[in-house]
Amino acid sequence: MRATTTTVLESSPLTVRELARAVGAEDQWVLRLVEVEILHVDTPSEPPERWHFRSADLQRALAARRLERDFGANLDTAALILDLQSELRRLRALMGAHGLA
Amino acid sequence: MDFKDYYSALGVARDASDDDIRKAYRKLARKYHPDVSKEADADAKMRDINEARDVLQDKEKRAAYDQLADHVARGGSPDGGFRQPPPGWDEGFEFHRGPGQGPADHADFSEFFSSIFGSRGGMGGGGQRGPYRERGEDHHAAIEISLEDALHGAERQLSLRAQEIDANGRPHLVNRTLDVRIPAGVRPGQYIRLAGQGLPGHGGEPAGDLYLEVRIAPHKLYRIEGHDLYMTLPVTPTEAALGAQVTVPTPAGGHVDVTIPKGARNGMKLRIKERGLPGKTPGHLYLLLEIALPPADSDAARAAYEQLAKAAPFNPRQHLGA
Numbered sequence: 001m002r003a004t005t006t007t008v009l010e011s012s013p014l015t016v017r018e019l020a021r022a023v024g025a026e027d028q029w030v031l032r033l034v035e036v037e038i039l040h041v042d043t044p045s046e047p048p049e050r051w052h053f054r055s056a057d058l059q060r061a062l063a064a065r066r067l068e069r070d071f072g073a074n075l076d077t078a079a080l081i082l083d084l085q086s087e088l089r090r091l092r093a094l095m096g097a098h099g100l101a
Numbered sequence: 102m103d104f105k106d107y108y109s110a111l112g113v114a115r116d117a118s119d120d121d122i123r124k125a126y127r128k129l130a131r132k133y134h135p136d137v138s139k140e141a142d143a144d145a146k147m148r149d150i151n152e153a154r155d156v157l158q159d160k161e162k163r164a165a166y167d168q169l170a171d172h173v174a175r176g177g178s179p180d181g182g183f184r185q186p187p188p189g190w191d192e193g194f195e196f197h198r199g200p201g202q203g204p205a206d207h208a209d210f211s212e213f214f215s216s217i218f219g220s221r222g223g224m225g226g227g228g229q230r231g232p233y234r235e236r237g238e239d240h241h242a243a244i245e246i247s248l249e250d251a252l253h254g255a256e257r258q259l260s261l262r263a264q265e266i267d268a269n270g271r272p273h274l275v276n277r278t279l280d281v282r283i284p285a286g287v288r289p290g291q292y293i294r295l296a297g298q299g300l301p302g303h304g305g306e307p308a309g310d311l312y313l314e315v316r317i318a319p320h321k322l323y324r325i326e327g328h329d330l331y332m333t334l335p336v337t338p339t340e341a342a343l344g345a346q347v348t349v350p351t352p353a354g355g356h357v358d359v360t361i362p363k364g365a366r367n368g369m370k371l372r373i374k375e376r377g378l379p380g381k382t383p384g385h386l387y388l389l390l391e392i393a394l395p396p397a398d399s400d401a402a403r404a405a406y407e408q409l410a411k412a413a414p415f416n417p418r419q420h421l422g423a
Contacts, residue, residue: 011284012294022239022312055291058312062241070130070154085136093326097387098368
């Protein structure tokens, strides 16, 4: 079977609707992620129909969905956890870069 | 295929309340979360408890699972192993994913779970709810590729167990193989989207999409950090002390000449611009210097070390007051 592929990042970003479908949520939920700054859009003044999301956004949206589902976290709490998680990974990468991992 | 005891996986009794199950799950999910767990098999444990929670927190699935467990306990399985659920075991149950149940993950559920509930518990009612139209769900899986495949692009075959709808409208599992084209320059954490390769749609609606998260296998020379690549570059004490030109391989193939500066130290980082992962903003290749001592395994080498000690007296422990 031959499959068509596209890379999400850069070449073919997702719309609000596509991102919502990819994480099993409603469009409104994606808008809430932008509101609590779990997701950042390049053009926040544009209407949501023109927003675009890339791989890192999909990864954060999936993580937020799981925190909500697995721990009953509200989205503000999920935003804080995701920020701390990013910081932890950044520091671990820094340690790795200095041969300390 | 082994019969999975979901109650044991969560450490709860058969009559545990929803609240007991939720508490047990959260405790274990914290313990085995991949960002904090030190356990070697944390990923596998996390999959097990996710699967157990998915079944036991859903009234329909839990009741069906209990019925199946009773059947197995009564000797329904000839050799203690578990092959397939018996015919008719699910009569009276209807499984469906409600809204807000989160992403559907291909890889997160065992063969045992899939044999009972489909790839993500999506056993529909066989038309009992009347005709409806719905686009298929999107699915998620991961694909691990080599660094070379990521740099140059490749075609890979991916085997998945996936759900299909039969002529009676009931889902069943099939093994299918997809040819996946890996675009050159793909990075870890990026998603490849395969249009129409998710769950089938209902009522003539299109299938969902399949999202593959790209993971890159550990490489013998290079370590990936974001867009950048790191490589340990051994140099001799002479090269480090006096400076040198050395030739190093580059990830994309070929070689490049690098200047080791005079007085280079162990752990010093040299940057080769834009030789990391390709892309709109290419990453860099970093070389971490590691000073390698020539072995003192001949009279000439030993004499040379002694000569060096005399010519350049040096106490590396001075800062220790020794």
